Amino acid sequence: MEIKQFIADFADQFDETELNEFQPKTEFRELEEWSSLAGLAILNMIGKKYGVKISASEIKGIDTIEALYNLVLSKK
């Protein structure tokens, strides 16, 4: 599992945000297109694609894509 692929899967949940805005250090809540629904879609994608269940409360303390990736890794 590579962070590059994870970022691509993360970016797939957005329609309008430029791809280069998705970097490991990107604070995803600061993205213009971010919403709680996008958060639900990302958790759902992680469950489906990575087989890892992350709850909405677990993601609360996570700010960057990299930190989310590390959380997924730690649960695999």
Next chain:
Amino acid sequence: MMKAYIKAVDYYLPDRILTNEEIARLFPQWSAEKVASKVGILERHIAADNETATDMAFKAAQKLFSNNSHLRESLDFILLCSQSVDYKLPSSSCILQHRLGLKNTCGALDFNLGCSGYEYGLAMAKGLIVSGVATNVLLLTAETYTKYIHPEDKGNLTIFGDAATATIVSTDGFGEIGEFELGTDGSGAEYLMVKTGGSRIVNRTGNVTLDSNGNNKWDDNLYMDGGTIFNFTSDVVPTMVERLLEKEKISQDDIDLWIFHQANKYMINYLRKLMEIEKDKFFIYMEKVGNTVSSTIPIAITEALKQERLHGNVLLAGFGVGLSWGATVIRCK
């Protein structure tokens, strides 16, 4: 074997409109643009204080008859889908038989379902027709969820609107009703619920607790665990569609138009991407109405008809409170 068809469909919206600008004024941390881009809804209609779901079902049916006056006399069954009926008893459908001036040989029953209700209504109407019990069924959907929503519940206030629809299912019409795939998972009942006011907890409690996501959960108001409903939908809908296509012996490419329950634009687009459905075959109509529960699909059908987009195989799929889901294919001329 006798076949069943959708013959006519129309809908009614209450007068009062709640705009995104008003929502942004009520909740200053939200902008109107943000609301619009998130959920794809610009405005929703709100039933008046003295206007019930049964009143709206009456108006939807009257509107349908005003364009098809000859159909009123032919009706021999009423099915009303609503979770906001007038009384504990009698059924609102019985009251509507009288208010609509339908003959006394008309059967009538209410059924309590939400976002999957239209598919269940079509399944029952088809059953009544194919078995020879009825010939012309008036299927009504009517909901006033906005009366259940707590005034501080900005999420649900943004999504839901009130509406009613009227459909005539008959032995002829523009769309033949095909196979069905229906399902239920009552273990998820608590995730979309109005807890008090029924026989289990008769009186309002005034209780509000925090759910596992830190959102308010009011006993006396509509509660929806958005995350669980999101996951449920993305698990259930692709499998339901796959099974339906197997029953129909057709493939995904054979579907000319997809009409999903219009939950919110973000979520149904997520489903569309997940299921690799072409964007131009995926019908969305919610900007001016919002999520009207059991009425979203018949409203979308009415609008698709106006836009002349109902051709070939049209797949309808509803999912939500229960938890409950249902899908069917309509073969349009």
